[in-house]
Structure formats: structure tokens, C-alpha cells
Amino acid sequence: MNENLFSSFITPTMMGLPIVILIIMFPTLLFPTPTRLINNRLVSAQQWLAQLILKQMMMMHSPKGRTWALMLISLIMFIGSTNLLGLLPHSFTPTTQLSMNLGMAIPLWAGAVITGFRYKTKASLAHFLPQGTPVPLIPMLVIIETISLFIQPMALAVRLTANITAGHLLMHLIGGAALALISISPTTALITFIILILLTILEFAVALIQAYVFTLLVSLYLHDNT
Amino acid sequence: MPQLDTSTWLVTIIAMILTLFILIQLKFHKYSYPLSPAPKTFKSTSFPTPWETKWTKFYSPLLLPQQ
Numbered sequence: 001m002n003e004n005l006f007s008s009f010i011t012p013t014m015m016g017l018p019i020v021i022l023i024i025m026f027p028t029l030l031f032p033t034p035t036r037l038i039n040n041r042l043v044s045a046q047q048w049l050a051q052l053i054l055k056q057m058m059m060m061h062s063p064k065g066r067t068w069a070l071m072l073i074s075l076i077m078f079i080g081s082t083n084l085l086g087l088l089p090h091s092f093t094p095t096t097q098l099s100m101n102l103g104m105a106i107p108l109w110a111g112a113v114i115t116g117f118r119y120k121t122k123a124s125l126a127h128f129l130p131q132g133t134p135v136p137l138i139p140m141l142v143i144i145e146t147i148s149l150f151i152q153p154m155a156l157a158v159r160l161t162a163n164i165t166a167g168h169l170l171m172h173l174i175g176g177a178a179l180a181l182i183s184i185s186p187t188t189a190l191i192t193f194i195i196l197i198l199l200t201i202l203e204f205a206v207a208l209i210q211a212y213v214f215t216l217l218v219s220l221y222l223h224d225n226t
Numbered sequence: 227m228p229q230l231d232t233s234t235w236l237v238t239i240i241a242m243i244l245t246l247f248i249l250i251q252l253k254f255h256k257y258s259y260p261l262s263p264a265p266k267t268f269k270s271t272s273f274p275t276p277w278e279t280k281w282t283k284f285y286s287p288l289l290l291p292q293q
Contacts, residue, residue: 006227006228007228009227009228009229010228010231011228011231011234011237011238013234018234018237018241020234020237020238020241021237021240021241021244024238024241024242024245025241025244025245025249027245027250028245028249028250028253031250031253031254032253033252033253033256034256034257034258037260047257047259050254050257051257051259070251070254070255071251073254074246074247074250074251074254075246077250077254078245078246078250094238094242096229097229097234097238098229098230099229099232099234099235099238099239100238100239100242102239103238103239103242103243104242104246161229165229
């Protein structure tokens with residue numbers, strides 16, 4: 001049962017070839033490159049969405065922080081589209097892989113922190129000591145702030161992994177239960193099926209929210225450091 | 227948990243770096259948001275000489291003091 005339940009999270013390889021590369025690159029096919037001044041509906045809709053997200057996200061940043069606009073819009077679109085594609089049956093969701101999320105979180109967080117150290121050294125070091133702390137508490141508070149700084153990339157990665165994995169697991173389990181209950185008691189199977197539908201709606205929301213949260217936190221770390 | 231099997235981590239991370247930092251950004255950096263067309267303000271290349279900036283007198287041949 002364990003083997004079967006987690007089998008959708010094994011990195012797909014077909015006869016030794018890592019087709020996970022193709023699966024990760026697939027969402028880029030869904031964003032066509034605009035070639036004209038006035039584009040077709042799909043490209044125009046995506047441009048409108050990108051502008052909406054950019055205006056909302058980049059408003060609070062200084063000009064230095066706004067140089068990250070391309071990175072952040074790519075991040076939110078990539079995670080959002082990958083999560084949504086993962087809701088299709090029998091598909092593989094790359095964001096369930098801890099490797100990929102760590103690979104996204106650590107470089108982005110490190111980039112924001114190192115930018116802060118390079119350009120505003122005093123201000124970024126001052127983050128380690130909140131204002132108005134009593135003098136005897138200072139050493140302990142510096143240690144706590146350091147730990148909370150270094151846990152940021154881990155939390156980013158594990159948050160995304162755990163949320164998407166848990167959602168997928170729940171859908172597997174409840175779907176399997178609904179299927180098994182049909183022969184035992186159809187009423188209970190119907191109730192379970194309704195729970196499954198509600199859970200699927202939740203998973204749509206979670207897919208988008210997790211992309212937003214990831215990007216928002218990276219944006220926040222950037223704001224602290226620019 | 228299959229996510230903790232580190233043998234596939236390198237492939238996944240490299241594929242993700244390629245996609246996120248190169249492929250997707252190549253799609254999004256082509257998005258342009260042009261402003262609505264508006265007439266451009268003219269900038270003249272010739273500058274008025276100091277005596278031409280102020281129109282103080284009206285010179286016409288018939289208004290010159292007659293000789």
C-alpha cells in the first residue's frame with residue numbers, strides 16, 4: 001500500500017532516460033512568445049495577466065529591487081503552471097520534488113541576502129537585532145535572528161513540497177476510498193465523492209496560492225535587502 | 227519517501243535551472259507594454275537669436291522713418 005501510494009512521486013525515467021527533463025520543460029510550451037505588436041488571444045491574455053501580477057508585486061520595491069521583475073514573474077508563472085498541470089490525472093508534478101524546490105529557494109534567497117550585504121551592509125546586518133530590545137537579551141536575540149534567517153530557504157522549499165505532496169496524497173487516498181466504497185455502500189461512496197470534488201477545488205486554490213506565497217516571500221526578502 | 231532518493235536530484239535541479247532561469251525568462255522578456263500612440267512634441271533644431279526672442283518693434287518698409 002505504501003509502495004503504491006507514493007509511486008506518483010517517483011522521478012519519472014523511461015528505460016533509464018530521465019524524461020523528468022521534458023516534464024519540467026513542458027510548461028514553457030504553454031507560454032507562446034509574442035511576435036507581433038497586437039497578438040492573438042492567448043498571448044494577449046497572458047500579457048495582461050503578467051502585467052497585473054507585476055504591477056501588484058513590484059509596486060513596493062525600490063528601482064534596485066525592480067530589476068528582479070523578470071525573475072519574479074517567471075517564478076510565479078512557472079510554479080503556478082507546474083502546480084496546475086499536476087492536477088491532471090496520472091501526471092507528475094515537479095514541485096513535489098524537494099530537490100527542485102530547494103534548487104529554487106536557495107539561490108533566490110541567497111541572491112537577495114548577498115545583494116543586501118553588498119549594497120547596504122549596515123542595514124542588512126541591523127536586521128539581526130530588532131529595535132528596542134533590552135541589553136541583556138541581545139546575544140540570545142542575535143542567535144535567534146540568525147537561525148530564523150538561515151531557515152528561510154528551507155522553509156520556502158519544504159512549504160511548497162509539503163503542501164503540494166499532501167494535497168496529491170489526500171486526493172489519491174480519498175479517491176481510492178470512494179472507489180472501494182461503491183461496492184460496499186453507494187451512499188457513503190457518494191459522500192466520499194463529494195468530499196473528493198471539494199478537495200479538488202481546494203487543490204486548484206492551493207496550486208495558485210502556493211505559487212503566490214513562494215514568490216511573495218522571495219519578494220519580501222528582496223525588499224528587506226534592497 | 228521517493229522525494230528523498232538523492233540519485234535523481236542532480237537531473238531534476240539541472241532541468242529546473244535550465245527551465246526557470248533560461249527558457250521561461252526567454253518567453254517573458256519578449257512581453258512589451260507599449261504606451262498608447264500619442265503625437266510627439268516637436269523640438270526645433272534652430273534656436274531664436276536673442277533679438278528674435280522678443281518682438282519689440284514692428285518693422286515694415288512703409289513704417290520706417292521716411293527719408
